[in-house]
Amino acid sequence: MPVRQRSNPGSQSALRLSNQQRILSTVSGGPTTQAEIARATGLSTATVSNIVKVLVDLGLVATSPTTSSGRRAQLVSLSSTDGAVSVGIDFGRRHVRIIVATLDYRVIAEKEIEIPAGYTAAEALDIAANLLTSTLNHARVSRTSVLGVGVGVPGPIDRRTGTVVDGAILPEWVGVTVGMVEEIFELPVYLENDANLGALAEVTWGSHAGTPTVVFVKVGTGIGAGLILNGVPYAGNIGLTGEIGHTPIYEHGLLCRCGNRGCLETVASTTIMIELLSRTLDRPVRTKEIVRLALEGDERAIRVVEEAGLAVGRSIAAITNLINPHTIIVGGPLTGLGEMLLGPIRSALQRYAVPMIMETTDLVMSSLGERAEALGGAALVLQQAGIKPTVS
Known part of the structure; x- marks a missing residue:
């Protein structure tokens, strides 16, 4: 569950919110009569009627007259796009x-x-x-x-x-x-x-909408992973999941801000890529320039991208072996690199992941980019x- 301040779970306001969500969830499947909503949710017809009035006032749903089993009824549907x-x-x-x-x-x-x-x-x-x-x-x-x-x-x-x-x-x-x-x-x-x-976003808006088990890896200033398990976002015990940027890659590597040495973030983040390329070019660069230079064939930028990709793939392999995802999606500001980044990630996965798992796992670039x-x-x-x- 995402973090949000909420009312006391036993309070009337919390109960109303819960009932509103149950009704909205029912209606989101298509226009439904109030009687059908009552049967689906287990709420009384009076409660459904009162909540529907509130949702109409909020602009969340619209009602229209209809007939059901030969009787007059109120059809409830999600409001038009001009509403909430x-x-x-x-x-x-x-x-x-x-x-x-x-x-x-x-x-x-x-x-x-x-x-x-x-x-x-x-x-x-x-x-x-x-x-x-x-x-x-x-x-x-x-x-x-x-x-x-x-x-x-x-x-x-x-x-x-x-x-x-x-x-x-x-x-x-x-x-x-x-x-x-x-x-x-x-x-x-x-x-x-x-x-x-x-x-x-990827399982809702992206080209892999509806995919049940997904690992989304954002490669940016930091490196993190979002997990969708059996169609549901996975949050872990207290919410601190997917911190793969702090997975050690090299035992005696650079000191990471987390206190460990040689973490993935010290090897493959855009921060370290910018630092390496700026030093090589003897001028400051930004993330967009890494993408541009690599696509233009600059050997220095390509080398930096390849090394980062190999390190990311090695870390993802551990997750892949653990949860056997359907799809691994790479996102963040480097998505414009396409196969230039996916290639080395795939190479590392093929080396470190269980072969049968890797053979049945899709590795793709985010279709949504930085959005x-x-x-x-x-x-x-x-x-x-x-x-x-x-x-x-």
């Missing part, structure tokens, strides 16, 4: 990206802005809040129509407290809580690790509201 929306926001080292989606999983607005490196969490949240307002205004969507905001951050989140903890790529975020984000946005917020959102995490945030809000994907 969900919002996904992704924070990176140098960017904030926002996506607004309708209840039928259609993106109606999308914006990205660059922000200076080294920003504080408070500065980033203020920038995002202003971006949210301007994006909604541009899309002509009322703020009251926002069902919630799914926020992705590049770091682990302790689900017991809803707090970003040590290990975040952006140390400025350590200590930030979901409550603090909700105060700034003045909207319900679901706080999640960015790799987890990337995984959710994945924000899309995952929007999908998270909808699915927490009980609104099932309508895309295939």
